[in-house]
Amino acid sequence: MKLTVEEVTAVANLACLALEEDEKERLTGHLNQILEHFAELQKLDTSDVEPTDRVLPMVNVYRADEVKPSLPREEILAAGPLTNYEAFIVPRVVDSSDGKSA
Amino acid sequence: MSSESALSEKATPRESANTPYEAIIGMEVHAELLTNSKLFCGCSAEFGGEPNTRCCPVCLGLPGALPVINERAVEFVLKAALALNCQISRDTYFHRKNYFYPDLPKAYQVSQYGDSAIGIYGWIEIDGENGGSKKIGIRRVHLEEDTGKLIHATGTTSEVDYNRSSVPLMEIVTEHHPRPGFDQIKTAGEARDYITKLRAILTYLGVCDGKMEEGSLRCEPNISVRPVGSEDYGTKTEIKNLNSFRAVSRGVEYEVERQIDVLRNGGRIVQETRRWDEESATTASMRSKEMEQEYRYFPEPDLLPFHFDDEQIEQLRASLPEMPLARRQRFVDMGVSETDAETLIEDKAVSEFFDAAVSHAVDVRTVTNWVLGDFMKLLNQHGVPINQSKVTPGALAELIGLIEDKTISGKLAKGVFEEMFNSGKSPREIVEASGQTQISDTDFIREEIVRILSEPRNQPQLQKYLAGNDKVLGFFVGQTMQATSGRANPQIVNELLKEEMEKLR
Numbered sequence: 001m002k003l004t005v006e007e008v009t010a011v012a013n014l015a016c017l018a019l020e021e022d023e024k025e026r027l028t029g030h031l032n033q034i035l036e037h038f039a040e041l042q043k044l045d046t047s048d049v050e051p052t053d054r055v056l057p058m059v060n061v062y063r064a065d066e067v068k069p070s071l072p073r074e075e076i077l078a079a080g081p082l083t084n085y086e087a088f089i090v091p092r093v094v095d096s097s098d099g100k101s102a
Numbered sequence: 103m104s105s106e107s108a109l110s111e112k113a114t115p116r117e118s119a120n121t122p123y124e125a126i127i128g129m130e131v132h133a134e135l136l137t138n139s140k141l142f143c144g145c146s147a148e149f150g151g152e153p154n155t156r157c158c159p160v161c162l163g164l165p166g167a168l169p170v171i172n173e174r175a176v177e178f179v180l181k182a183a184l185a186l187n188c189q190i191s192r193d194t195y196f197h198r199k200n201y202f203y204p205d206l207p208k209a210y211q212v213s214q215y216g217d218s219a220i221g222i223y224g225w226i227e228i229d230g231e232n233g234g235s236k237k238i239g240i241r242r243v244h245l246e247e248d249t250g251k252l253i254h255a256t257g258t259t260s261e262v263d264y265n266r267s268s269v270p271l272m273e274i275v276t277e278h279h280p281r282p283g284f285d286q287i288k289t290a291g292e293a294r295d296y297i298t299k300l301r302a303i304l305t306y307l308g309v310c311d312g313k314m315e316e317g318s319l320r321c322e323p324n325i326s327v328r329p330v331g332s333e334d335y336g337t338k339t340e341i342k343n344l345n346s347f348r349a350v351s352r353g354v355e356y357e358v359e360r361q362i363d364v365l366r367n368g369g370r371i372v373q374e375t376r377r378w379d380e381e382s383a384t385t386a387s388m389r390s391k392e393m394e395q396e397y398r399y400f401p402e403p404d405l406l407p408f409h410f411d412d413e414q415i416e417q418l419r420a421s422l423p424e425m426p427l428a429r430r431q432r433f434v435d436m437g438v439s440e441t442d443a444e445t446l447i448e449d450k451a452v453s454e455f456f457d458a459a460v461s462h463a464v465d466v467r468t469v470t471n472w473v474l475g476d477f478m479k480l481l482n483q484h485g486v487p488i489n490q491s492k493v494t495p496g497a498l499a500e501l502i503g504l505i506e507d508k509t510i511s512g513k514l515a516k517g518v519f520e521e522m523f524n525s526g527k528s529p530r531e532i533v534e535a536s537g538q539t540q541i542s543d544t545d546f547i548r549e550e551i552v553r554i555l556s557e558p559r560n561q562p563q564l565q566k567y568l569a570g571n572d573k574v575l576g577f578f579v580g581q582t583m584q585a586t587s588g589r590a591n592p593q594i595v596n597e598l599l600k601e602e603m604e605k606l607r
Contacts, residue, residue, distance in 0.1 A: 014396055016202050053401050059193075059409040062173035065137045068144025068158075076157050076264075079164065086153045087261035090204045092254060 003031050121366070122330045125358040127287040127323050128276050128338070129296055133310040134248060134318040135178045135270040141247050142169030142212070142268055142405075149316060153263035161268040163208030169404055175245060175270035176220070176408065177418065178309040182272060183221025183243040184419050185303050194218045195407040196245075199397045204262050205249035212247050213273075215399040219244035220408070223281070226303070227427060228296050229444075231289045238296060239277035239284035246271050272310070274300065278335075290355035297321050297350050298448060302426040305450045314346050323354055326371070327361045336361070337371040341385055343378045353378040357385050429453055437466045445474055451489040452478075462499030464506070472498055476516060480523045492526030493519075501529035508586055509533065511546030544598065547582065547590050551602050554581050567603055575599060 008028045012019045019027065070076075077083040082090075140147050143160035159167035183190060197215040214220065221243035230236040250267040252260045276296075280286055287293050301319055304310040312319045321344050326336035341357055344350045356378075361371055376385035424432075426447045433443040433456070447453045452473065459469045477498070481488055501519060504510050510518065510533055521532050554560060560581070567574040575596070582595045 014200075014398065054195075054407060056406060059407050061170065061406045062176070063144075063170040065139050065172050065174035066144060067139045067146045070145045070156050070158050073152070073155050076154050076162065079162065084261065087253070087263050088154070088204075089255075089259050090262055092256070092258050092260045093204065093252070 003028055003035065123327045123362045123365070124330050125288055125325060125327045125354075125361075126335060127289075127293050127325050127354060127358075128278055129274075129287060129293065130276075130322045130324065130340075131274045131297065131300060132248075132320040132322075133182075133272045133274065133304055133312075135175050135272055135309055136311060137172055137174050137178070137270050139172060140268045141172050141175050141245075141270040145268075147269045149318065151265050153261075153265065156265040157267065162264060163206070169212070171405060172270060178270070178307075179220045179243060179245045179272050180410065180415070180418050181307050181422060182274070182304060182309055183224065184415070185307055185422055185425060186221065186224040186226055186240050186243060186274070186300075188221030188224030188240060188243055190410055190415055191218065191220055191222060191408075192411070193407060193409050194220060196402040196405050197399045198402050199399055201397055204260070205252055206247075206267060207250070207264065211249065212268075212402055212405070213399075214242075214244035214246060217242070220410075225284055226296065226299055228287075228292060228299050230285075231291050236285040236292070237283065238287055239280040241275045241277040243272065243274050246273060290351045290358065293323055293354045294347055294351035298347055299426065302448055302450065306423055306426055306429075308423075314344075314349075317345070321350055323350070323357075325354060325357045325361065327358060327365065336365075337373050339371065339373065339385075340375045341378055342375060342388065343380075345380075349378060349380060352383060353385060356383060360385065426450075426453075436460070438470050442470050442474060446470070449488065451487060455488050455495050458495035459498045462496060462503075464499045464502040468502050468505075469498070472502065472519070476519055477523075480520065491523065493522050497522055497528055504529055504533060508546070509589070511543050511549065513545050514543055544594060547586070547594055548598050548602065550582055550585050550590075551578075551595070551598055554578065554585060555602060555606065564603070564606070568607055575603075578603075 005024050005028050008024055008031060009019070012024070012027075073086075077085065077088065080088040082088070134149075135147075137147050139145060140156075140161055143158050145156045145158050145161055148156075160169050180190065194214070195218060196212050197218060198210040199213045199215070200210045202209055219242035222241070224240035224243065225237045226240060227235050227237055248266050248269040248271040250262055250264040252262055255261045276287065277284065287296055297319075301310075301312040301314075304319070305312045310319060314321070322340055322342055323344070324338045324340045326338045328334060328336045339357060339361070341353050344353045357376065364371060372387075375388045377388045378385050430443045430447045433446055433453075434440060438446065446456050456469060456473050459473070460466055477488075477491075477493065480486075481491060498519075501515055501522065504518075505512055505515050515529075518529050518532050521527065522529055525532075555564060555578070560578075563574050563577050567578075578599050579592060579595050582599065583590055583592065
């Protein structure tokens, strides 16, 4: 399996990365090297091995539904580059109002 | 977020002007869970608050902050999934849904993808448009985090408030292709009944307050139409901004008509999200969904998986309260009409008030008439929820008692009830203070007299009076006093008797 420059461009868009044409070429090469390495690993017979999607052997770690103090607003807003002392100010985004990028 | 079909933009064959169409309506509902704290941190989950005052490193997604799951939120979703007849996924987990949009500061939403949902393959019973009931298949019930609020302040900037960010949110989605034995929602009326029934179930469980106006219950139907008899699905549109039951039925109805209109005029439906506008009662395009989003879901590494065992599930199942449809049936068995029972159960608090009033051994139908009549009218006028009203179930039962033992007439009782509603005083207190007992209630006495004069066994005496024997009046005074347990004012009785008997001459 070989990645194309078009696929790399699509992935870069999803990750909000603006790439120059020469960068796309170069990164396509790098990514293909990584894929080749995984292709090598794929050759191993793992049919007897349970898939591992977690490294910790733990389940059901919960906290009680208790309210704890929040941060003071000045501290919260200090983390953002631009505020109006009540809210973070961001460049206007196209209204999709359902949390999906537009 | 149903990233279902890639079958957008299918060319629809041109239909003739009178081809009958049917609609297929899918429902995606988001319910904010009634926990005290957020899903992964201890910040308050309560509605409102000054902007950005309920945030901490976890719900702001600051580097290094680690989330821990709120146990109650999980329990609420399990309860809802059980009440919606779902299978419970015994071993499951959260996913990251990745996207860039400032409503969540982490650049991903913690959610559950596809069959990793806590509940899958359930159903909900609704009233079908053509009578009878329909079982609507539910595809999944899952837990995720809510997003922050964006206010588009100026032409170039937006304000972000993260108070709602990471409040526990439950998503409930109907099946697009129902399994055998299950149905789809096909009309605006059924869509409205679906959300009404679902809201009742969630509020009975106490997992969501169901306030569509405040956005704690949000309903996003997706709609397509097709010629009757066709097995293919048409192109879907999704509607947002439906903030009431009424908006749900009006919005769906409008969109179905719009799509049929487009097709009949040889147009094609564009897969898009449309926004309902209450004022103009129309939907308008928000953005087209021509490019299916790629969210790059993967298992959330910061959170550990769930494992639910039989014991826990059976314990939760056993702890479920009486559900709305069971309560409706119980009310019908008690003698309430089907229609009234349906209205009584829609609001959990109303059904509880009814139950409590009836427990005082007063007539079921009389209680129904008061609750759904005068009481509901006043509650709506004043915008007061029934459980915050000054009228208690005991006070209503007392009032009905006063009517039944004839202390006051039904007509006077209406005024007494209004005063109970405004002042919170007991009906007996009000009646005694105003002296509005039967003594001065001429309407009531007249009613009794008319009834006595019409009784067959009293006809011989009445004929005597009409023939000129005035002494018979005493007989009728006695009858009236007896009928009113001696509490009627004899003078008024005398006057009214003469009046009524003169009318019969």
